Amino acid sequence: MVGFSLLLSVVVAAHVAVATPLKARTPYAVKEAHPIPRTWKPVSRAPGAHMLHMQIGLKQERFDELERHLYEVSHPDHVRYGQHLSQEEVNELIKPSEEGLDLVHEWLITNGVDKFDYSPAKDWVNIYISVEDAERLLDTEYSVFQHDDGSYMVRTPEWSLPTHLFDIVDTIQPTNSFMRAAPQKTDWIQFEEGWTPPGYKPPTNETIAKVCNIASVTLECFNTLYGTLGYKQKAVGRAKIAWNNYLNQTPIRPDIYEFLKLYNKPAAQHAWTFESVEIANGPAAQYTPLTPAQANGDDISEEAVLDAETILGMTWPQPAVSFSTGGSPPFTPDLNTPTDTNEPYLTWVNYVLGKKDLPQVISSSYGDDEQTVPNSYAQRVCRSFAQLGARGISLLCSSGDGGLGGQDDSACFTNDGKNTSTFLPAFPASCPYVTTVGATMAFEPELPAYREPGIGPDGRNHGFYASGSGFSYYFDRPWYQNGVVDKYVASLDGLHEGLYNCEGRGYPDVSAQGLYFAFFWNGTLSTISGTSASCPLMSSIISLVNDARLAKGKSTLGFLNPWIYSQAHKAFTDIVGGNSSSCGTDGFPVTAGWDPSTGFGTPIFPKLVELALK
Structure with missing residues (x-):
């Protein structure tokens, strides 16, 4: 825990020695209210002893300046391209004012909170507090909420602050965020030789046809399809890649070892040696097989294994890091709160922002509907991702697996109590400071990943799946999308008007294969689908491009989007057919150029390297 100055320590001691009633310089008022999602219902008061890791986001004094630096070092036409900022430079730009920090300290200490620590730039204050104390501090009432699927969460729909802190504190969580950072994957399916989905047309290209099997898509297929086959890394040990594990x-x-033995045998030993970093009591990479209890749990480890198999198989011998983020403080389950519901993104991003040496590419395959997250929290988490980009880190996120929000219109409604029909963008896919990856299927040509519910290759009934697609309600269209996304919106000529924000950040930016990945899990060869597959695949290809740049004495790519939208879109295969029917509609048309189903399409690695080395 970061300590205070001697003077502040004296102030703390003085306040601890006296009573600490609820008081403040100014009256309390509601700072933020957020509607309770239709899928959540309050069932009881929250236990007063339940512990919360509360994170208080303070206003970042010079974020506009940080954003300017981010775009300058990320745009290939700018003289500063590739001159990424240091950790210290980033922290200096986003630190809060001393006056604001002092006022928040005073408020906390006056109310008996005398133990707290900070994010690296002190723009987040972390406290560990009981529900009872949090209710007093925020003049609110926490409840246990139950989801339609049976899970539970401790939240409050609104919270208050003394009015003199309104312009100093941006957000506090966990309060009114109902986000669950679910893995963006669908359906573990037992592989059966010779099965093909209805309507599938095999490729006529003999080379692709020989290595690409729609029922089980392998590393050899990816390498052939995207042009990485035969690439020899030239900066071994310098380009690094990582992936996130939550929940x-x-x-x-x-x-992972058995998978690599099958599909990239020289890489197999890397299954035992890749680095596992545990954050906030997250679980370490496991050296033993799944126990029966684990295998019968709720999708235990499938996402983490998928990411590892894809990334290690594609990027070996690059160093790779698994970030496993748990919750803090250590979680003690009870009848009302059997699972940990602490927010994972801030815990992870504040940890990595505190490290000087980071992998230059990070893949993150988790998300939820944007409207489950209060706008203030989404904005601050997104700004933390901008800090990574300014330091030269490429953060890629999956676009989601529900198309525009779900199979039919039964789920596609606003969360504001009015229940207005709407498409449902996802977060963090909608953040303009990440590169969002959609999913494709088939090979010649590739199409947006889409699967009707029905019988799979294992004879079981499987659910709806469509690559995530949409326009943000929280984030305006970033400047790098101007002339591209607005052109696409104009071409719709009013189609779906009122169901999406035509001025919002559109996603995905790019795509990669995401249907029926060959997958070894729980001792069995099978397949798995989702943008949780396409995201680590695209991340791996970007990390190989970084290798080529580092070998030529250049910087890593960093935040990718200005490069992609201005130049690198030429190095992607445009997807022009298929659909992502969802929310009871045909979805957005898949057209030439960028579209909100496949972005600019799928990577052509040799062309990406050629552009990256110019």
Whole structure:
């Protein structure tokens, strides 16, 4: 825990020695209210002893300046391209004012909170507090909420602050965020030789046809399809890649080893040696097979194993890092709160922002509907991702697996109590400071990943799946999308008007294969689908491009979007057919150029390297 100055320590001691009633310089008023999603219902008062890791986001004094630096070092036409900022330079730009920090300290200490620590730039204050104390501090009432699927969460729909802190504190969580950072994957399916989905047309290109099997898409297919086959890394040990694990997802090393033995044998030993970094009591990569209890749990480890198998298989011998983020403080389940519901993104991003040496590419395959997250929280998390970009880190996120929000219109409604029909963008896919990856299927040509509910290759009924697509309600269209996304919106000529924000950040930016990945899990060869597959695949290809740049004495690519939208879109295969029917509509048309189903399309690695080395 970061300590205070001697003077502040004296102030703390003085306040601890006296009573600490609820008081402040100014009256309390509601700072933020957020509607309770239709899928959540309050069931009881929250237990007063339940512990919360509360994160208080303070106003970042010079974020506009940080954003200017981010775009300058990320745009290939700018003289500063590639001159990424240091950790210290970023922290200096986003630190809060001393006056604001002092006022928040005073408020906390006056109310008996005398133990707290900070993010690296002190723009987040972390406290560990009981529900009872949090209710007093925020003049609110916490409840236990139950989701339609049976899970529980401790939240409050609104919270208050003394009015003199309104312009100093941007957000506080966990309060009114109902986000669950779910893995963007669908359906573990037992592989059966010779099965093909209805209507599938095999490729006529003999080379692709020989290595690409729609029922089980392998590393050899990816390498052939995207042009990475035969690439010899030239800066081994310098280009690094990582992936995120949340929700107790755990890489299972024996499964990863068996997968690599099958599909990239020289890389197999890397299954035992990749670095596992545990954050806030997250689980370490596991050296033993799944236990029966784990295998019968709620999708235990499938996401983490998928990310590891894809990334290690594509990028070996690059160093790779598994970030496993848990919740803080250590979670004690009870009848009302059997699972940990602490927000994972801030815990992870504040940890990595505190490190000087980071992998230059990070893949993150988790998300939820944007409207489940209060705008203030989404904005601050997104700004943290901008800090990574300014330091030269490429953060890629999956676009989601529900198309525009779900199979039919039964789920596609606003969360504001009015229940207005709407498409549902996803977060963090909608953040303009990440590169969002959609999913494709088939090979010649590739199409947006889409699967009707029905019988799969294992004879079981499987659910709806469509690559995530949409326009943000929280984030305006970033400047780098001007002339591209607005052109696409104009071409719709009013189609779906009123169901999406035509001025919002559109996504995905790019795509990669995401249907029926060959997958070894729980000792069995099978397949798995989702943008959770396409995101680590695209991340791997970007990391190989970084290798080529580093070998030529250049910087890593960093934040990708200005480069992609201004130049690198020429190095992607445009997807011009298929659909992502969802929310009871045909979805957005898949057209030449950028579209909100496939972005600019799928990568052509040799062309990406050629552009990256100019």
